[in-house]
Amino acid sequence: MTFTEKLNVAWRKSRSLVCVGLDPEMPKLPARFRERPDGVFAFHKAIVDATHDIVCAYKPQFAHHAALGAYDQLAAIIDYIHDRYPSVPVILDAKRGDMGNTAMYLAQEAFDRFKADAVTVSPYLGTDAIEPFTKYADRGTILLCRTSNPGAADLQELLIDGEPLYMKVARLAATKWNANNNVSLVVGATVPKVIADVRAVVGDMPLLVPGVGAQGGDVAASVAAGRAGNGAGLMISASRSVLYASNGDDFAHAARGAVEQMIADGASVA
């Protein structure tokens, strides 16, 4: 199955638009995981076991794992999800962006070594920096379009022929860069109109929407702005607000509760 096919299955089975980011931060883990050498994996495993039927994707964050030297635990949680919940795609959030052989190595790392279904990539370097990823036709390449952070406006909203740069990225993603029909986009939840504008030019392309929860984006407004014609089309991503909903013994139950709340707030397949 391709990334998009897998995502469609996940949407259909879970009826959920929620994507849970796996961003390990050691001080926030419940105490019993901080003391185990495999604590990051064990914590994420518990989160995954508690939420797998009500999410459409998981999104482990590469740099958070790298900062802990937890490469093996990153590989292990991806393997675990593939093995145990094979209909839930895994997005490696690595925000890659390099050229030539280097881009090829980064694609190999994401897809061959870590076996991710999709990876996030910056578009700043253009076509030849993107193709080493998109040529993996059965995997997804999720390009940064309009990110959810405050500084996003500095470049992404500069006007090109009267239209913001992120719209140019969206148009290229829907045409020139999408020969294998495996490109998706990151569009932050912080400005719903942005999601609507991008949706208008990309058809049913999946959009990864971070920025709800801790960053202040609104679930219902994002879904209203971005739901595709198939009733889905969105991966509304939350990390800290789910992972660290509680740091007590009820953390997994609390994580499930946080996902259920997002679904209740509107993050569901229509």
Added chain:
Amino acid sequence: MTFTEKLNVAWRKSRSLVCVGLDPEMPKLPARFRERPDGVFAFHKAIVDATHDIVCAYKPQFAHHAALGAYDQLAAIIDYIHDRYPSVPVILDAKRGDMGNTAMYLAQEAFDRFKADAVTVSPYLGTDAIEPFTKYADRGTILLCRTSNPGAADLQELLIDGEPLYMKVARLAATKWNANNNVSLVVGATVPKVIADVRAVVGDMPLLVPGVGAQGGDVAASVAAGRAGNGAGLMISASRSVLYASNGDDFAHAARGAVEQMIADGASVA
């Protein structure tokens, strides 16, 4: 010493504008290094020992090392250069670009864990994705401005108020993003006029200029276009054309010859 101070010392001592990229590719290493567990480090050590007095910087490539699982050898070559040739700055070419805590982790990785003097960073995410790097006031943040790859034109040359996007990046780099006076820019050698245009708005800011050698950029034209008022201001970067000038027993001698040829072609401090 700050990155810029160290770079100024290196320019003054070496009279060279050449920066050697350390991009390990296992099949290209001389045979005796391919069979050693520390072969990547040992190869780079030989290159560094053969060229340290005629370069202004070294630029190890993160992803090339990561693809080989050679994190320890990356740390080891940086330590070796700091220890043995302390006046030569080390640039970690990692092309980072992420937000919030993740950017902070990436900055810690580059500057605290790997002890790089400078790191390359993508500007696409804007101010808050750049500040975690620039707040290390004694280290350099080298922002991608106009890269040397063919696809660079896709976004970087789009016109904003009649001026290409990369010029907007150059202006932000020289003003808003340079509060600690530690920002530099990547400007490819492939179009000398681009280097001149960027130089015109950034004063004496150091420019890292890849794209000579294998990618076809011209050394003399790049130097003519970009030399700063202090007679230097440029790091003309070459990797494969130096590292793999020969794969015989004379590889280190051949690497030195390739650097000397770049200097003879014009990559020298005026």
